[in-house]
Amino acid sequence: MKLTPIDITQKSFRxxxxxxxxxxxxAFLALVASEFEGLVREVQSLREETRxxxxxxxxxxxxxxxxxxxxxxxxxxxxEIRESARKEAEITLSEAELxxxxxxxxxxxRYVRVVDDINEVKRQRVQFEASLRSxxxxxxxxxxxxxxxxxxxxxxxxxxxxxxxxxx
Numbered sequence: 001m002k003l004t005p006i007d008i009t010q011k012s013f014r015x016x017x018x019x020x021x022x023x024x025x026x027a028f029l030a031l032v033a034s035e036f037e038g039l040v041r042e043v044q045s046l047r048e049e050t051r052x053x054x055x056x057x058x059x060x061x062x063x064x065x066x067x068x069x070x071x072x073x074x075x076x077x078x079x080e081i082r083e084s085a086r087k088e089a090e091i092t093l094s095e096a097e098l099x100x101x102x103x104x105x106x107x108x109x110r111y112v113r114v115v116d117d118i119n120e121v122k123r124q125r126v127q128f129e130a131s132l133r134s135x136x137x138x139x140x141x142x143x144x145x146x147x148x149x150x151x152x153x154x155x156x157x158x159x160x161x162x163x164x165x166x167x168x
Contacts, residue, residue, distance in 0.1 A: 009033045013025065
């Protein structure tokens with residue numbers, strides 16, 4: 001059973017023949033009731049404060065959980081971004097390597113064409129020299145033939161004169 005300040009003030013005692021001084025008992029009971037009332041108010045105040053503190057703790061724990069979840073989400077996002085950047089870097093590197101390979105291959109093909117062109121020009125040169133040599137040798141033989149037959153054959157070696165306007 002809970003005892004309240006009103007219970008204390010309304011408490012009555014049986015009268016005894018030579019009992020205690022009634023006024024003194026009532027004054028003491030009033031003092032006890034007053035002190036008890038103050039303690040009850042303090043307990044109620046402390047209970048209210050404890051309830052508020054519990055609510056604050058609950059709210060703070062809720063915030064803490066939200067912050068932890070946010071932090072976990074941020075870490076996951078960071079990892080995803082890091083992984084995405086790594087993959088993108090790998091793709092970029094692969095593309096660069098492929099492009100470099102194409103450039104090297106193109107340069108090699110061009111080199112082969114240039115070497116082929118040089119070989120073709122050398123072949124044409126040899127062919128031209130042989131052709132020219134045969135033409136020169138043919139002309140030398142012709143000159144030798146003309147030289148051997150001499151002026152008796154009726155060939156003049158002097159260059160022809162130009163005709164003047166009167167001779168025309």
